[in-house]
Amino acid sequence: MTHRTTALARTTALASAAALLAGALASAPALAQPDAQSDDRPDDRTAAARTTLTFTVDDCEGCEVQLVNARSTLDADVVHVWESQTRRVTDGAVSFRIPTRRTWGMSATVRAPWEGHTGYVTTVAWRYDRERVGDTVTLDDAVTKRKASACWEGVRSREVTVPLVVEKVRVRGVRKEVDGSIAFVPTTQSWLPPMRRAPEGVLGSQDVNICR
The missing domain is CATH 1.20.5 (Single alpha-helices involved in coiled-coils or other helix-helix interfaces)
Incomplete structure (x- = not known):
């Protein structure tokens, strides 16, 4: 050859x-599996921009709070999911240090020690129907609401403190009425769609909230 x-x-x-x-x-x-990340793991793509987010919470000592960011892609079957570690409220507060870009479209869940078998995870309402950014919301107001947004528009600042209200309420559980929670911010925040059903102000999630 x-x-x-x-x-x-x-x-x-x-x-x-x-x-x-x-x-x-x-x-x-x-790939259809979410790419979950913890707030304690390095995120090389956003190493320079991080935010310390603190929730102040009265009467919810030991409550577990977790942050989740879920974004859709051009492929309807693929959703990118980031989540923080779960942290407990101690001395009336809980803090997270997270990539700033994760605050856009972020949702927050709360598990209170008193909750029964609800069949869902209590989710923070960043905005209730008919409320505008900056409006004050009391517990009496919140329990009259029927829709809420689980999606925060987020911030660009390095530090932010957000007051959070978590109260025990009776809810319809999996088998019977049980103790549950209502969780909301007392000052309406900038929010993102969608608005979801929230009977008597209670926003619950059985899956991640995809914000847009």
Whole structure:
């Protein structure tokens, strides 16, 4: 076999291998698993911008709070999910240090020690229906509401403190009426859609809230 013939054979073999690899990648299924991250893990893409978010909470010592950020993609079957570690309210407050960009479209869940088998996770209402940013919301106001947004528009500042109200209420559980919680911010925050059903002001989630 001549040198020219040998070179041609090698070129043909490489081209065939490249075609096979391209076909395998094209036929591989899309990843549908969320890419969860903790607030304590490094996020190289946003190393410079982080925010310390503190919730002040009265009468909810030991309550567990978690932050979640879920964003849809161009592929309807793929949702990117980031979540913080769960932290407990201690001495009336709980703090998180998170990538600032995660505050956009962020939701927060609360698990109180008194809760029964509700079948969902109590979720913070950042804004109730008919309320504008900056409006004050009391417990008496909140229990009259029917819709709420679980999605915060977020902030750009390095530190922010948000008062949070968590109160024990009776709710319809999985099998019977049980103790549950209502969680909301007493000053209406900038929010993102969608507005979700919130009977008597109680916003509950059985899955992540995808904000838009």
